[in-house]
Amino acid sequence: MSKLVLKNGRLVIPGQGIFEADVAMENGKIVAIGQGLSGDEEISVAGKFVLPGLIDPHIHLGIFGDLAEEMEKETASALMGGITTVGAFMGGPNPYMSYFKDVIDLANAKAVADVFFHLAIMTPEQQSEISTYANELGITSFKMYMSGIPGLIPDVDDGFMLQTLEIVAALGDKAIVCVHAENPHLIRIATEKVRARGSETLADWADTHPNAAEEDAVRRAAYLNDLAGSRMYIVHVSTAESVKALAELKPRYPKLFAETTSPYLSIDKYSPLGLVAHMIPPFRDTESVDALWQGLASGLLDTVGTDNVTLTLDLKGAEKGIWGAMPGYPAVGTSLPVMLNYGVNNRGFDLIRLVEVMSKNPAEIYGLYPRKGTITPGSDADLVVVDLDLVKTVRHEDLGSRADFSLYDGQELRGWPIMTIKGGKVVVKDGQMVSEATGQFLKRSL
Ligand SMILES: [Zn+2]
Structure with missing residues (x-):
């Protein structure tokens, strides 16, 4: 060559x-x-x-479309947006040893950016196979949903979560547990209130997943993680309250890491997009957007992902209202320009810090550094x-x-x-x- x-x-x-x-x-x-x-x-x-190739540590593939097609097309979209490595969250109810080697083969055959996987752990069978996933598949990051996605992914309770954290802790400091941190009970009562008042704007949707539901789960997850002695990565932090909690938690818990996403840094719940921006967790108020930027600058937040889900407007169904619209949006192709526009150009966000949160930190947290995440011989x-x-x-x-x-x-x-x-x-x-x-x-x- x-x-x-x-x-x-x-x-x-x-x-x-x-x-x-x-x-x-x-x-x-x-x-x-x-x-x-x-x-x-x-x-x-x-x-x-010239930046090291960026890493989007949080995308989804094949949720609403053909996995092989998305493996190729959505990783191409990543490359067009300057992202050369993606971390894809994969999950389903079946034990992964039964089929996941085929998914890895598909990635090697189709993906045009490099791909690493995080596996959702939602059943005792999957929990019992965690060390096999690490040793035989080479997958060392796992995901738990404290609050699931209705109809798609079940919630895990604190007992299951602690057991999983203990199993991952025993694998050592290269393994890590990713957590969707929201309290489903607080979401349920907030949802009942919003249903009763009947209004269905994007801001109403935000009220169904209150900021307190995220903060409570962030604090509880960090506590359980410390009990187990594992490493933990909180995905898609979206609120000022969680950033404030991280300011208290991170000095005590050095094995705690946190992500936000480029959409949360650039869109709020009053967006004219309306329910096209329907998401879980929802878009928040401008105070949270400001707090996320501050947390990213100060080191309370470690990485920026996208939570990219490939959808069409038809599948999205914004016209179906807040109870019928599908959460999710594509974002991998716009993540870097959004960070450059809203961050570096509009807010004076440091370009070196941008490279840390979009390349070096995800590489280090997920065991890919210095192969990825920097510019150095080798x-x-x-x-x-x-x-x-x-x-x-x-x-x-x-x-x-x-x-x-x-x-x-x-x-x-x-x-x-x-x-x-x-x-x-x-x-x-x-x-x-x-x-x-x-x-x-x-x-x-x-
Ligand atoms: Zn996600």
Whole structure:
């Protein structure tokens, strides 16, 4: 394979800073960083920022569509958005040893970004197979829903959760439990109140999942995790109250990590999107949006994912009201431009911190660092080149997803990826796929 050199970019290297230098890549790896490097192919990116390939630690695949198709298309959408690795949450009632090797084969055959999996643990059979999932499948992260998704995923109770945490703790510090932290009992009584008043706006939907339901579950999950001695990652934190709780919890519990998502950082419950933005947890008020940005800057929140679910407007069913609309939206293709526009350009959010929360931290938390998450000789040659001043209007047709809408359709965003390099090859340029990319399943070890 020939040697590719990116010339004169401004390399954003987490933990070190921003340096103007060349990067040389060969055989899928970064081989050198320095001045005056030469290669078989040289591309000037002078004045542009070069980031390590981003990691979206939280997407879903194949929930409403064909898994093989989404494995290919939605990972292509990720690449077009500068995301070269995705963490996909997978789950169902059956024990995973019965079929999951086929899912891994499918990822190796179809995915164009690299993929690692998190497995939902919701039955005693699955719980009893956890060490086998780690040792035989190379999957070391697991997910529990303290509050499930009605009709799709059951809640787990605190006893089941503590048992699972103890099993994962025994695997050592490379394994981790991800938690959807909401209290289903508080949701139930809040839902009854909203039903009784009859109004069905996006803000009403927010009232069905009160901020207190998230805060209570975050505190309880952190406590149980400490009892078990496991590592824990709270997915999609959405409220100011949870950020405040994390300020108390994180100094006491060093094995506690927390994620928010780019939609929660950019959309509130008064959005004109209405029920197209129907989601669990729901969009909140502007105070929570501000608190999430502060928590991300201060280190209380560790990562930014998307919770991407590929949907069509027809399946979404916004016209069915808050009780009939489907939660979820596509977001993997817009995550980076949203963070650049709303964060770096509008709020002065630090670009180095952006690389930490969108690349280095997910790589470290999920056992992929330094193969992923940084720019250094020996790392995978996954890079994204960013133009902070490029202004483009979002059109879902340009994002490469099967979805027929975006939460940001028609919005002008400033700051976009202009090139994605995957495995040492330019695969996306100026928003277009320009060559075939190959992704693979990332097997992790304990
Ligand atoms: Zn999710």
